[in-house]
Amino acid sequence: MEPVLGGGVVELEPVRGRELQLESTQKSHRLLAYSDALLSIIATVMILPVAHTKIHPDQKLGESVQQLLLAKIAVYLMTFLIVTVAWAAHVRLFQVIELIDDVLALLNLACMMIITFLPYTFSLMASFPEVPFGIFLFSVCAIVIGLIQAVIVVYGFYHPHLLNQQIQVSENQNFYKHHILKIILRGPFLCFLAAIFSFFFIPLSYVLLGLVIIFPHLTRFITWCKIKIVGQKDEDEEHLSLETFTFYLSEPLSKERVEAFSDGVYAIVATLLILDICEDNVPDPKEVEEKFHGSLLKALSEYGPNYLAYFGSFVTIGLLWFVHHSLFLYIAKATRLMGLLNILSLAFIGGLPLAYQLTSEFAEKSHNEIEAIQVSCVITFFASIFQFAIWTTALLHEGETLHPFARYGGKEHAFMFAKLALYPCVSLGAFFLTCLLSEFSTTIFHLMQIVIPFTFLALRIFVRIALTVIKSVTSLSRQKVVLLQEEEACLSAGETLS
Amino acid sequence: MEPVLGGGVVELEPVRGRELQLESTQKSHRLLAYSDALLSIIATVMILPVAHTKIHPDQKLGESVQQLLLAKIAVYLMTFLIVTVAWAAHVRLFQVIELIDDVLALLNLACMMIITFLPYTFSLMASFPEVPFGIFLFSVCAIVIGLIQAVIVVYGFYHPHLLNQQIQVSENQNFYKHHILKIILRGPFLCFLAAIFSFFFIPLSYVLLGLVIIFPHLTRFITWCKIKIVGQKDEDEEHLSLETFTFYLSEPLSKERVEAFSDGVYAIVATLLILDICEDNVPDPKEVEEKFHGSLLKALSEYGPNYLAYFGSFVTIGLLWFVHHSLFLYIAKATRLMGLLNILSLAFIGGLPLAYQLTSEFAEKSHNEIEAIQVSCVITFFASIFQFAIWTTALLHEGETLHPFARYGGKEHAFMFAKLALYPCVSLGAFFLTCLLSEFSTTIFHLMQIVIPFTFLALRIFVRIALTVIKSVTSLSRQKVVLLQEEEACLSAGETLS
Numbered sequence: 001m002e003p004v005l006g007g008g009v010v011e012l013e014p015v016r017g018r019e020l021q022l023e024s025t026q027k028s029h030r031l032l033a034y035s036d037a038l039l040s041i042i043a044t045v046m047i048l049p050v051a052h053t054k055i056h057p058d059q060k061l062g063e064s065v066q067q068l069l070l071a072k073i074a075v076y077l078m079t080f081l082i083v084t085v086a087w088a089a090h091v092r093l094f095q096v097i098e099l100i101d102d103v104l105a106l107l108n109l110a111c112m113m114i115i116t117f118l119p120y121t122f123s124l125m126a127s128f129p130e131v132p133f134g135i136f137l138f139s140v141c142a143i144v145i146g147l148i149q150a151v152i153v154v155y156g157f158y159h160p161h162l163l164n165q166q167i168q169v170s171e172n173q174n175f176y177k178h179h180i181l182k183i184i185l186r187g188p189f190l191c192f193l194a195a196i197f198s199f200f201f202i203p204l205s206y207v208l209l210g211l212v213i214i215f216p217h218l219t220r221f222i223t224w225c226k227i228k229i230v231g232q233k234d235e236d237e238e239h240l241s242l243e244t245f246t247f248y249l250s251e252p253l254s255k256e257r258v259e260a261f262s263d264g265v266y267a268i269v270a271t272l273l274i275l276d277i278c279e280d281n282v283p284d285p286k287e288v289e290e291k292f293h294g295s296l297l298k299a300l301s302e303y304g305p306n307y308l309a310y311f312g313s314f315v316t317i318g319l320l321w322f323v324h325h326s327l328f329l330y331i332a333k334a335t336r337l338m339g340l341l342n343i344l345s346l347a348f349i350g351g352l353p354l355a356y357q358l359t360s361e362f363a364e365k366s367h368n369e370i371e372a373i374q375v376s377c378v379i380t381f382f383a384s385i386f387q388f389a390i391w392t393t394a395l396l397h398e399g400e401t402l403h404p405f406a407r408y409g410g411k412e413h414a415f416m417f418a419k420l421a422l423y424p425c426v427s428l429g430a431f432f433l434t435c436l437l438s439e440f441s442t443t444i445f446h447l448m449q450i451v452i453p454f455t456f457l458a459l460r461i462f463v464r465i466a467l468t469v470i471k472s473v474t475s476l477s478r479q480k481v482v483l484l485q486e487e488e489a490c491l492s493a494g495e496t497l498s
Numbered sequence: 499m500e501p502v503l504g505g506g507v508v509e510l511e512p513v514r515g516r517e518l519q520l521e522s523t524q525k526s527h528r529l530l531a532y533s534d535a536l537l538s539i540i541a542t543v544m545i546l547p548v549a550h551t552k553i554h555p556d557q558k559l560g561e562s563v564q565q566l567l568l569a570k571i572a573v574y575l576m577t578f579l580i581v582t583v584a585w586a587a588h589v590r591l592f593q594v595i596e597l598i599d600d601v602l603a604l605l606n607l608a609c610m611m612i613i614t615f616l617p618y619t620f621s622l623m624a625s626f627p628e629v630p631f632g633i634f635l636f637s638v639c640a641i642v643i644g645l646i647q648a649v650i651v652v653y654g655f656y657h658p659h660l661l662n663q664q665i666q667v668s669e670n671q672n673f674y675k676h677h678i679l680k681i682i683l684r685g686p687f688l689c690f691l692a693a694i695f696s697f698f699f700i701p702l703s704y705v706l707l708g709l710v711i712i713f714p715h716l717t718r719f720i721t722w723c724k725i726k727i728v729g730q731k732d733e734d735e736e737h738l739s740l741e742t743f744t745f746y747l748s749e750p751l752s753k754e755r756v757e758a759f760s761d762g763v764y765a766i767v768a769t770l771l772i773l774d775i776c777e778d779n780v781p782d783p784k785e786v787e788e789k790f791h792g793s794l795l796k797a798l799s800e801y802g803p804n805y806l807a808y809f810g811s812f813v814t815i816g817l818l819w820f821v822h823h824s825l826f827l828y829i830a831k832a833t834r835l836m837g838l839l840n841i842l843s844l845a846f847i848g849g850l851p852l853a854y855q856l857t858s859e860f861a862e863k864s865h866n867e868i869e870a871i872q873v874s875c876v877i878t879f880f881a882s883i884f885q886f887a888i889w890t891t892a893l894l895h896e897g898e899t900l901h902p903f904a905r906y907g908g909k910e911h912a913f914m915f916a917k918l919a920l921y922p923c924v925s926l927g928a929f930f931l932t933c934l935l936s937e938f939s940t941t942i943f944h945l946m947q948i949v950i951p952f953t954f955l956a957l958r959i960f961v962r963i964a965l966t967v968i969k970s971v972t973s974l975s976r977q978k979v980v981l982l983q984e985e986e987a988c989l990s991a992g993e994t995l996s
Contacts (some may be wrong), residue, residue, distance in 0.1 A: 031823065034823075038765045038769060041765055
């Protein structure tokens with residue numbers, strides 16, 4: 001990971017003029033890691049206002065505070081969606097531009113600053129759906145982000161030694177430049193229209209902004225339909241199109257950046273709860289004196305469920321990270337589809353602290369507690385099932401996407417399968433058990449939390465036992481088949497004899 | 499960055515039994531990056547309760563809320579200190595253990611969980627300084643962390659293929675094992691004593707806990723004194739001692755991990771303020787209706803200073819990250835002393851959002867505003883001067899620690915110097931200007947924030963101009979010297995002639 005300052009390129013082309021340009025170029029990995037950290041924090045941190053919505057224990061979940069909670073969840077989901085879209089665009093951009101210099105680093109920081117401001121515009125939109133200012137502000141931010149990215153592209157093509165090798169050696173650099181600029185500037189153009197329409201007819205603005213996200217897939221779909229109907233491909237364009245600006249689901253995605261972004265999300269989600277605990281669960285010295293006769297231990301025992309919620313949420317997120325980590329060790333190449341599934345999984349991960357906080361807040365009330373536990377189970381289930389889907393997707397093209405030992409029939413295949421299947425199975429099981437045995441729901445939930453880490457520790461042994469059992473059963477049944485066939489053969493032989 | 503699953507080791511020693519063990523080993527870089535993210539978030543997130551302490555604008559800063567604020571700042575500083583100590587121990591541990599498997603990954607996650615719980619024990623200590631429970635809980639956590647680390651070491655030495663090459667090929671493995679275990683278990687032992695004494699005499703507990711941090715440096719100091727007095731070295735021990743468990747200030751530190759930890763701190767600090775803005779600065783729909791006659795824009799203009807505080811803080815942190823990034827591109831090898839200076843710089847970085855929030859809260863009151871601005875300047879100054887100190891330390895052993903082009907006299911040396919000197923100079927200048935021209939303090943502060951990013955963009959040009967000027971001046975003065983010498987020579991020649 002040592003930064004090689006463009007030295008390799010100098011050696012290839014020892015032209016004096018270029019060398020002067022190159023003295024300030026750097027590998028971009030740390031800039032990208034920092035951007036990933038910023039974006040992952042922004043994407044998940046908006047779950048905190050949702051969690052801070054106070055619900056009184058005597059209120060039934062989902063009555064009076066429903067609207068407020070819904071608005072906040074909408075802000076969280078919109079932020080998550082937009083930030084991940086921005087992240088994907090950022091990944092694509094820096095797959096074209098591979099080296100950076102100081103100007104690009106500063107432009108990138110400016111871009112990050114505007115992106116981190118987006119959650120505030122969503123908060124305004126959610127609180128004042130009738131007022132055009134929120135959506136106007138968002139559109140302006142999106143336009144600025146798009147323009148900065150366009151400047152980055154123009155700057156990159158003006159200093160071609162920064163570009164990736166494929167484009168650098170290509171003769172169609174100008175075509176690529178216009179192709180990429182066209183794709184990048186489409187966003188700001190639609191946002192510009194949205195900003196104008198926000199003063200006349202707000203719903204149209206929302207439609208236009210939605211279009212920004214689905215536009216690439218829409219054009220791809222239209223081209224696909226055209227090919228199906230007309231039955232002809234535009235060979236020329238197909239020939240020239242870039243591997244990284246195609247919007248195909250099989251388009252390669254930087255695996256390193258998927259990992260960095262996911263790590264950021266897992267890390268911030270794992271630590272969100274400790275902040276609440278430190279702020280809310282330190283008892284007031286006066287109260288301890290009056291209510292608990294100065295006994296701190298008694299006062300703290302009031303907060304028992306909160307500690308359990310913290311450790312429960314940390315353990316679950318930690319283990320889901322562990323599964324994710326194991327999974328991506330086995331993946332050799334990530335595709336856009338895997339990235340999409342990963343982001344869906346992360347969106348549910350972001351909801352986990354909220355779910356666990358619910359379990360701690362309704363410690364006594366039986367009905368709400370079951371609901372909270374079931375919500376936790378459902379969120380865990382979806383977070384883990386999308387991880388499983390990444391694995392399934394990888395298996396479909398296992399020759400390209402997986403390392404040999406993880407492919408079907410490989411040594412590690414069964415073990416990986418068990419790791420990925422554990423959380424979906426357990427959370428689904430816990431969900432149905434709480435439906436059936438509603439009295440013991442808390443016990444079941446806590447038991448599940450305690451058992452799972454130990455299961456992971458001993459999983460390799462379990463898998464080996466299971467494989468041996470399966471092998472012996474299949475060999476037994478094969479023996480039986482052989483015996484039956486022999487018997488049949490004997491019988492038929494007897495028949496022919498008789 | 500592609501994970502190579504211990505394959506290299508297999509090729510070296512193709513023993514069948516070892517290969518079976520190796521199938522599950524992995525490179526540890528992602529586990530370490532995740533740990534770095536968790537630790538950096540925990541280290542800095544405790545600044546939030548400090549920032550959330552509400553101070554009324556009519557109160558003078560530092561009167562009634564002083565004690566509460568001090569307690570919270572103490573919690574922040576203690577957390578930061580302890581987490582960075584834990585991080586340094588973690589770095590040292592995983593410089594010995596280079597490959598991981600599932601068991602080590604899970605043990606490491608357990609260790610992380612306990613570390614993230616530490617801030618809560620500090621909150622208890624700060625709120626109840628008289629009650630032993632806080633310090634007892636902290637000691638117990640520290641003991642558990644130490645024991646888990648000891649288990650990791652024992653597990654690592656039991657599976658020697660996980661260890662680093664130096665130890666793997668060594669004949670004194672047992673000596674190393676005991677040496678490392680002795681150092682790691684010293685902490686839990688002292689904490690155990692602290693836990694016991696917490697019930698009798700709390701100050702002694704604090705002393706014991708403080709000892710955990712300075713103990714390694716203390717023993718090093720005593721050895722040093724012994725050598726100075728007796729004048730003899732224990733050659734045998736010196737010969738066997740490890741490069742990574744020496745506690746020398748020149749001990750090498752993983753540069754990659756210093757970068758990852760710093761990135762985490764910069765990222766979380768840069769985004770902390772947006773959370774507050776989203777929660778506190780979205781006006782209440784009812785209030786807008788009543789107070790501002792439904793005009794959202796008017797209501798929002800009330801919050802103007804907060805937006806400025808957000809952008810100001812983001813820009814400052816972003817640019818300090820940029821300087822840090824440039825600095826570490828030039829550093830070839832990081833030492834423990836650089837790590838220490840880096841951590842001091844980061845501790846001040848953590849205080850920046852607080853300072854900026856102060857500037858937004860006292861928008862109108864003149865006296866408090868100057869104080870807030872001066873606090874911001876001081877924090878920025880210390881954050882940037884410690885970065886400068888890293889550079890100075892690197893220059894002391896530039897042959898080992900710096901890449902050739904950044905050394906004294908190298909092409910990039912002057913440019914790096916300018917980059918590092920900009921923030922200390924500007925913040926110091928702003929500080930003294932606000933003292934002299936207290937009426938224009940806000941203008942000066944905002945002007946500084948706007949000018950700095952553009953200065954960075956054009957810094958290379960400024961440096962080149964400055965260098966040309968200096969060169970021409972020195973060559974002029976050299977010419978003068980030459981002329982003077984010639985004149986002198988003429989005069990003396992004339993004298994000898996006359």
